[in-house]
Amino acid sequence: MDNKEKKKSSAANAGRNTESAEPMSYMNQMAEENGGGACAAAAINVLTGKDKMRSYRKHPGSFILLLLVILAAVITVAVLVFLIGYILINGIPHLSLSMFEWEYTTENVSMMPAIINTITMVAVSLVIAVPLGLFSAIYLVEYAGRGNKLVKVIRVTAETLAGIPSIVFGLFGSLMFGVSLHFGYSMLSGALTLAIMVLPTILRTSEEALKSVSDSYREGSFGLGAGRLRTVFRIVLPSAIPGILAGIILAIGRICGETAALIYTSGTVAGIPDSLLDSGRTLAIHMYALYSEGLYMEEANATAVVLLVMVILINALSAFVARRFGNKTED
Amino acid sequence: MKQFREVFMKIVFMISACASILAILLICVFLFSNGIPAIAEIGAGDFLLGTTWKPLNDIFGIFPMIIGSLYVTAGAIIVGVPIGLLCAVFMARFCPPKIYSIMKPAVDLMAGIPSIVYGFFGILVIVPLVQDLFGGSGKGLLTASVLLGIMILPTIVGVCETSLRSVPEQYYEGSLALGATHERSVFCVVLPAAKSGVLAGIILGVGRAIGETMAVIMIAGNQAVIPTGLTDGLRTMTANIVLEMGYAEGLHREALIATGVVLFVFVLIINLSFSALKGKK
Structure with a gap:
């Protein structure tokens, strides 16, 4: 797209x-x-x-x-x-090798646990957000008729959701997942909060990707006797994959860099949690914690490098996927 | 059987589609049910217009924070909009394809850089700079405005560029044919035609700026008083929540949630005006 x-x-x-x-x-x-x-x-x-x-x-x-x-x-x-x-x-x-040791101690200030937590956080959030976002997009593009009232409502809510500041998501997450559902400060609370946060990103990019699939594909499939469901999964989705993938990669970037929504949901414990119900900090929070403790400015700077390189790579990957595979489907 | 599967999946899709509606509803319910009672207990007037924030003495007035958020947002707009708009004009109307293929990813990347990294950059570069130029701590309105202005650039550039591109080419050609220069055609014909889109971009930028948290905490100074000068420290609503949520209890905690409610309402108003503008176009 x-x-x-x-x-x-x-x-x-x-x-x-x-x-x-x-x-x-x-x-x-x-x-x-x-x-x-x-x-x-x-x-x-x-x-x-x-x-x-x-x-x-x-x-x-x-x-x-x-x-x-x-x-x-x-x-x-x-x-x-x-x-x-x-x-x-x-x-x-x-940057030094000791910053990538498996265990965090106050001496090595290792960011390895934070990196692993970030990957866990990305995985869990995406497992929740991708199906929801993708299915919503399928509904909006393939099923809902023109002038459907529900579609309008969903568009407005998705747009609103996209505009809500991350700290409000954080507040909501800690109120709902942390307090009401008794998850406390945990990776799960954080992942659920982030899933809601990136939902509009995935929804919008998937919708665009599905829309850009030419109608003749659908007509051809219907003409051969395929049902709507088969058409969606066998014909439309495969040709829309690059756009959807690019959107998901953007969402990953957003999750990696998120701080405000996570401080009061996933907490700031510096180790690798035993389960999803324990607290653990991602790389961005790790960096904020190092900065606000005031003792580790140099380490915070090194963490910033890792974070920045990560984001640049993710962005490049997203652009690459969109371009590379985008051309293929157009041929 | 096949029929059943079709219907079943349709319902699954529909339910997923309602997830975002459900999310918004849940956010509203949880925020309002936790925040409104606190506002009622403190008194809406005292809470919104009170100029003293002393949680230890049970005085909760968030007026300084509201003003702080508004000042910072205004500052960000003053810094970010001229640069962002001109940059969008460049990308849509002046840029040769070769440079465009560098500019576009650069602006996208700018949008992707985490706010904490921006904040760190601010503390390392902008704060010392302001310190040298104007004295004081270097943390305050001016620093926050400059940094937020940079942070909202990609938003403004993106929306403005799209709306500039959607202006029919004939407008531009017609203007050229009447003898106007390229620049004059762009600024006096194309830009006014893209007005509503540009405004929408600015509003979106306002939304970003008012909701920005981590970067602002690091560079705004965080004093809960109304700033009187450009270099004075200030505290935004977002900063107020993050700074004190960790240890707050009882009414203090609820007052912070209520701060979140006020912020949420601000953002909702901004979003609605954005949708309205887009709808009009």
Whole structure:
């Protein structure tokens, strides 16, 4: 789906290129043609750098806007690059093998238990959230008729759910799972809370993925005598898998980075819990705990590196899955 | 048998679809049933408008926190919206495909970075910077605004870019044909046409900023007083909950849950106006 957007955009950009040359590209052109006889090769409707420069001299306002727009883009990318660079450069020297030992002690401040807890948390949350989100999406796209009232309600609630701050989820989780259901501070409370939190993400991406499957697939399947259920599971789902997978990977990223929703649900015990009903902290909480204890700033920085690398990899994987397999189904 | 399976699965799908409705209902029930009694006990006026928060003396006024949240959100908007909007314009209308293929993943990645890492970055970089420039502790409104402004960038860029792209190409072409420059066409024709989408993006950014927790705790100073200057420390509603929930008991705990209720209501209002705007479009 992401991929499709990208294609559209590049098509749009290409379209504009032929009509009014891109600011960036004519800057390049300008450099190339600096000494030459300028617009010799100008086709109809193609602006060369020189034309553009003349136009900017006439409209200084436009030039300022251009600069502002480029500046904003540069700031955005620069902040990101600076943030990643700063965390990596300051954190990597503090990484040591002792931080990856199996047991957490106050001496090694190992993050291994936290990493394992994070993986457990991701697995349990997804086991709950993926079927729910996927089935909801199937209902919305494949079963509900047009103008169905329920669909509208579900859309609004999913959107609302997506906008609720994580601390409110945390409060709710500790009230419902921790207190009312007597799970206390436990991995299970945390996973259930996170499952609700990522539900809208999975629902929305799955819905988009299912929608992008061409109707002719469904018609073909119905035409061969398959029932609705078989059509969904044998025809529609397999071709929608990449989009769904990309959404699930995004959800994983969100779970890995979540802190506020987990502090008062899964708790901050630094070891690997014996069961899901015991407390354990994920990597993000581990980092917050190290920071707030004030004694382990260097270790917190090293943890930030691991967390950041994890998130970057997850994001790259999501984009890769969407692009790679997206192309395959389109062929 | 086959018929039965079809019907059975349809019902399963439908029940799953109702999960999100159920979740919202449960959240409302649990928050309100735990928070409203506390508000009633403290008194709605004293709770919402009281300017003193002294849990030890049983004085629970969250007005400073409400103001803190609003200030920080406003600051984030002032920092984030101009940059985000211009960046979205760049990505939708100025960006060559090659640069776009770098920008898009970069903005996506920005959205994926955990808030705790942003907070850590803030404490390592922005706090010392503000300290040097303006003195004081460096933790406060200005620092929080800058960091939150950065954090809401991807949200604003994403929504604004989509809405800019959905403006019909003819608008732009028509403007060019009338002799306007590329920039003028984009800013005076395309941007106004995408107005409602841009506004929706800003509202979504407001929602993100007001609900942000971990990053704010680390850099806002957390004093429960109304800030009077740009470098003053402040405490947001979110921070109030996380900071004290760990040891709070009795009415104090309920007052914190009630803070969550107030926050929740704020977010609901923001979300509803977002949906309304989107619906209008």
